[in-house]
Amino acid sequence: MALHFERSEYEHRMTRLTERMREEKLDALLLFAQESMHWLTGYDTFGYCIFQTLVVTVDGKMTLLTRSADLRQARQTSIIDEIQIWIDRVNADPTVDLKNLLADLNLLGSRIGVEYDTHGMTGRTARLVDAQLSTFGHLVDASYIVSRLRLIKSPAEIAYVERAAALADDALDAAMPLIKPGTNESAILNAMQGAIFAGGGDYPANEFAVGSGPDALLCRYKSGRRTLEPNDQLTLQWAGVFAHYHAAMVRTAVIGDVSYRHRELYAACLEAIQAVETVLRPGHNFGDVFDAHARIMDERGLARHRLNACGYSLGARFSPTWMEHQMFYAGNSEEIVPGMSVFVHMIIMDSEAETAMTLGQTYLTADADPRPLSRHSLDFLAV
Structure with missing residues (x-):
C-alpha cells in the first residue's frame, strides 16, 4: 500500500469530518470529488468523471462504489477496506447500485449529504442520483464540507x-x-x-x-x-x-x-x-x-x-x-x-x-x- 501520510493523519481527518457531519445532522455523506476522497483516504486515480462515490457514514465507516478499473487502484493507494463494483454495461445505472448499498447500510429515510459542486459529478449523474434517492432519504447539498476542512x-x-x-x-x-x-x-x-x-x-x-x-x-x-x-x-x-x-x-x-x-x-x-x-x-x-x-x-x-x-x-x-x-x-x-x-x-x-x-x-x-x-x-x- 502506497500512502503519502501516516494512518494517524487520516484518522484525524475522519474525526474532523464526522464531527462536522454531526453538526450538520448528516447520517451519511456521498463524496464525488476526487480530492475529497484523496484527502480522506489517500485514494489516487483519474477518470473520476465516470461514476464513482465514497459513502461515509457518521460513525466513520466508508464504502467505495466504483468501476472494476479502479478496484486495485483503491486497494493500492488508499485505506478504504470496503470496495464495491458496479458493472459497466449497456444502459447501466450505477445509482441503482448506490441505492442498494445505502439500503444495506440501513440508511433508508436518513439525512444524506451529497457533493454536487465538483467535476466528479456530471449533470447526468446528479439527475440519476436525485431520481433514485429523492424518495429514499432527505438529500442535502454538502458540496463544501470537505472542501472547507481542507483549507x-x-x-x-x-x-x-x-x-x-x-x-x-x-x-x-x-x-x-x-x-x-x-x-x-x-x-x-x-x-x-x-x-x-x-x-x-x-x-x-x-x-x-x-x-x-x-x-x-x-x-x-x-x-x-x-x-x-x-x-x-x-x-x-x-x-x-x-x-x-x-x-x-x-x-x-x-x-x-x-x-x-x-x-x-x-x-x-x-x-x-x-x-x-x-x-x-x-x-x-x-x-x-x-x-x-x-x-x-x-x-x-x-x-x-x-x-x-x-x-x-x-x-x-x-x-x-x-x-x-x-x-x-x-x-x-x-x-x-x-x-x-x-x-x-x-x-x-x-x-x-x-x-x-x-x-x-x-x-x-x-x-x-x-x-x-x-x-x-x-x-x-x-x-
Whole structure:
C-alpha cells in the first residue's frame, strides 16, 4: 500500500469530518470529488468523471462504489477496506447500485449529504442520483464540507506544499536561461515541466500557461507554440506539484526593450501584492484581500484591465483545475486563519496597448504576516 501520510493523519481527518457531519445532522455523506476522497483516504486515480462515490457514514465507516478499473487502484493507494463494483454495461445505472448499498447500510429515510459542486459529478449523474434517492432519504447539498476542512493544512501537508513550492522555483530557474529571442515556447514548457518531474513532482491539475506576444495577455493554456522575438513579452503561469499539492506562480518577462507601459503595470502589480500582504492574515477575510488588490488597481485607472478575482486557496487537487472553491473575490466572507496555502496573483491585461503584466506567488498564512513560499524575489523580469 502506497500512502503519502501516516494512518494517524487520516484518522484525524475522519474525526474532523464526522464531527462536522454531526453538526450538520448528516447520517451519511456521498463524496464525488476526487480530492475529497484523496484527502480522506489517500485514494489516487483519474477518470473520476465516470461514476464513482465514497459513502461515509457518521460513525466513520466508508464504502467505495466504483468501476472494476479502479478496484486495485483503491486497494493500492488508499485505506478504504470496503470496495464495491458496479458493472459497466449497456444502459447501466450505477445509482441503482448506490441505492442498494445505502439500503444495506440501513440508511433508508436518513439525512444524506451529497457533493454536487465538483467535476466528479456530471449533470447526468446528479439527475440519476436525485431520481433514485429523492424518495429514499432527505438529500442535502454538502458540496463544501470537505472542501472547507481542507483549507487548513496539517504540518504534514505543509511539508508537501513547501516541496511543491521548491519545485515551482526550480521550474522558473530552468526557464530563465531560455527566455531570449529565438527560443520556442515549447522549449520553455519542456524545461519547466521537466524540472518538476526531475525533482520527483507530479503532473499539474491543469496545464501551464505559456504565452508570448499577443498571447501573453492570456492567463489560460492554449494549444500552439510561438518563437520569441527580439522585443517581446512572455507570461508564465505554472505550479510546482508534489503528492498532488500545488504551489502556483505567475510572472511576465519582458525581452529586449522595456516599454513605459510595462514598467507602469509592474509598479501597480507590486503595490497591489504588497497591499494584499497586509490583510492576508487572521482578522480579515478573502473579500478583504480582493478589495486591497482592487483598490490599488482602480486608483491607477486599471479597473477594466484587471480580473474579478486575485487568487485562491490551493491544495491537493485533480484535473481539470488546481483552483480550490475559495477564491479572493468581492464579498467572500471566508475567514483567513493560520495554515492556509493560497495563491495570490496580480494580473493586468491591457488589450488596447497589447501589454501584459503579472506577478504572483503562493503564501502560507500564519498568526501574523503571511510567509511567501518562493525563494525568488518579486523583481521585474527583464531579459
